[in-house]
Amino acid sequence: MKRIAVLTSGGDAPGMNAAVRAVVRTAAGYGQEVVGVRRGFQGLHQGDMRLLGARDVANTIQRGGTILLTARSHTWRSPEGRAQGAAFLREWGVDGLVVIGGDGSFHGAHYLYQEHGINVIGVPGTIDNDLYGTDHTIGYFTAVETALDAVDKLRDTAASHERIFVVEVMGRHAGHIALDVAVAGGAEEVFLPEEEKHVSSVVEIVQQSVSKGKASSIIIVAEGYPGGALGVAAAIEEGTGFDTRVSILGHIQRGGTPVSSDRILASRLGEAAVHGLIEGRTDVMAGRMNGEIVFTPLSETWEKRKDLNRDLYRCAKNLSV
Numbered sequence: 001m002k003r004i005a006v007l008t009s010g011g012d013a014p015g016m017n018a019a020v021r022a023v024v025r026t027a028a029g030y031g032q033e034v035v036g037v038r039r040g041f042q043g044l045h046q047g048d049m050r051l052l053g054a055r056d057v058a059n060t061i062q063r064g065g066t067i068l069l070t071a072r073s074h075t076w077r078s079p080e081g082r083a084q085g086a087a088f089l090r091e092w093g094v095d096g097l098v099v100i101g102g103d104g105s106f107h108g109a110h111y112l113y114q115e116h117g118i119n120v121i122g123v124p125g126t127i128d129n130d131l132y133g134t135d136h137t138i139g140y141f142t143a144v145e146t147a148l149d150a151v152d153k154l155r156d157t158a159a160s161h162e163r164i165f166v167v168e169v170m171g172r173h174a175g176h177i178a179l180d181v182a183v184a185g186g187a188e189e190v191f192l193p194e195e196e197k198h199v200s201s202v203v204e205i206v207q208q209s210v211s212k213g214k215a216s217s218i219i220i221v222a223e224g225y226p227g228g229a230l231g232v233a234a235a236i237e238e239g240t241g242f243d244t245r246v247s248i249l250g251h252i253q254r255g256g257t258p259v260s261s262d263r264i265l266a267s268r269l270g271e272a273a274v275h276g277l278i279e280g281r282t283d284v285m286a287g288r289m290n291g292e293i294v295f296t297p298l299s300e301t302w303e304k305r306k307d308l309n310r311d312l313y314r315c316a317k318n319l320s321v
């Protein structure tokens with residue numbers, strides 16, 4: 001193996017730069033060149049790449065976003081688009097590709113391997129933490145901290161006005177961010193896509209908390225929960241008449257300086273991805289489970305479901321008395 005390419009794809013996540021840096025520097029240690037592809041698969045399809053040396057990634061470990069830029073590529077969904085990208089990789093003499101992203105990006109990598117025999121390794125980079133084969137994904141820890149900081153601030157105004165706040169957090173179809181934020185933020189209740197809890201149950205929850213003497217409440221809703229925060233807030237107002245406010249945190253959760261846990265995870269997984277390619281692994285994701293580096297077939301990362309932390313869910317319930 002002589003040349004490795006690296007790209008970031010899909011929604012950006014804090015820590016992606018630390019992963020790129022780890023790929024570039026690990027490869028440099030083996031005397032290999034790295035080609036950085038800009039704008040993910042969109043850029044690969046257009047041949048938008050350049051060589052990256054160890055110094056090119058200096059001063060990036062602490063930066064949010066991705067220096068390589070990212071995109072959600074439509075052209076990559078067609079076999080012609082992928083053939084074009086594969087041709088550019090061959091032209092550049094690339095032997096292996098590291099894809100830092102989430103499940104959509106891993107689908108793209110998987111097809112590239114299946115259709116064109118290009119060796120690919122995935123590095124889990126998404127705030128959603130929704131990939132099987134790794135306990136955490138890069139960006140998740142920072143997103144939880146960002147959302148928690150917002151919840152703490154909302155609590156001040158909720159308490160001052162004796163109001164109910166319904167806060168929506170990201171996570172696409174998964175409730176991992178919501179559950180962590182609910183426990184760490186001392187929320188009254190949490191609504192998750194993984195739970196079949198009807199929205200009307202919120203009325204009783206709010207009435208009970210008022211009868212227990214609580215003057216204000218924070219309710220966390222995962223964006224994947226049917227109806228989202230607006231649906232939960234409407235149910236509260238209809239069922240109780242209480243003054244309720246909604247705060248949808250949105251893309252702020254994707255930004256900011258990565259916390260140390262994301263930088264460390266990204267450094268380890270970027271390094272592991274290069275080792276994996278050198279060892280001849282392909283069509284797999286490098287993840288960390290129980291502190292160990294593991295490689296999981298890319299298709300399993302989206303086919304197998306990563307369950308919620310059920311103990312934490314129980315804990316959230318027990319502590320909101």
Ligand code: F6P
Pocket residue numbers: 011072102126127128170171172223254
């Ligand atoms: O996958 C990361 C994520 O931020 C999800 O939590 C969210 O549903 C989605 O991306 C938003 O995507 P976009 O940036 O394309 O609006």
